[in-house]
Amino acid sequence: MRYPIIIQPDEQLRKPNQEIQELTDELVDLLDDMYETMLAHDGVGIAAPQIGKNLQMAVVEVDENDRFDLINPQIIDRKGKSVFVEGCLSIPHVFGTVERAEEITIRYYDREGDEMEVTAYGYLARAIQHEIDHLNGVLFTDKVLEAIPEEELENYYEEHEHD
Secondary structure, three states: OOOOOOOOOOHHHHOOOEOOOOOOHHHHHHHHHHHHHHHHOOOOEEEHHHHOOOEOEEEEOOOOOOOEEEEEEEEEEEEOOEEEEEEEOOEEEEEEEEEEOOEEEEEEEOOOOOEEEEEEEHHHHHHHHHHHHHHOOOOHHHOEEEEOOHHHHHHHHHHHOOO
């Protein structure tokens, strides 16, 4: 099932999100619904508050068939710094550069309820940090260093593709 995306300035995006205490079939189904919603909107990540569910859950897929279902994710290590442009399904047509860690190690539970620890780099690390921010009521616009007008995005990507 596809959900409508909650759009800023909806207060739902700023509310505290509950930790998952028990993984149920309904929550696993919700992960699949989140994934379907994310794909329908051409996203690479989505957090539960973006569909009106205040739960510590997110889905990220920057490379096809390399999907991360993140339940109660926490960043446990960060290395390096990277500045690149970001956007958000909940803030359409707004883009800007954000500084993030280049490499992160996260601990989370997967859709089977198994505790996982993964180190992510580059764009995947950026996408995961963006979604974890959502789970903490933080939007990328809170961290923007420089706004990038939508019509200048293509030029920005071309100029910075080897950064």
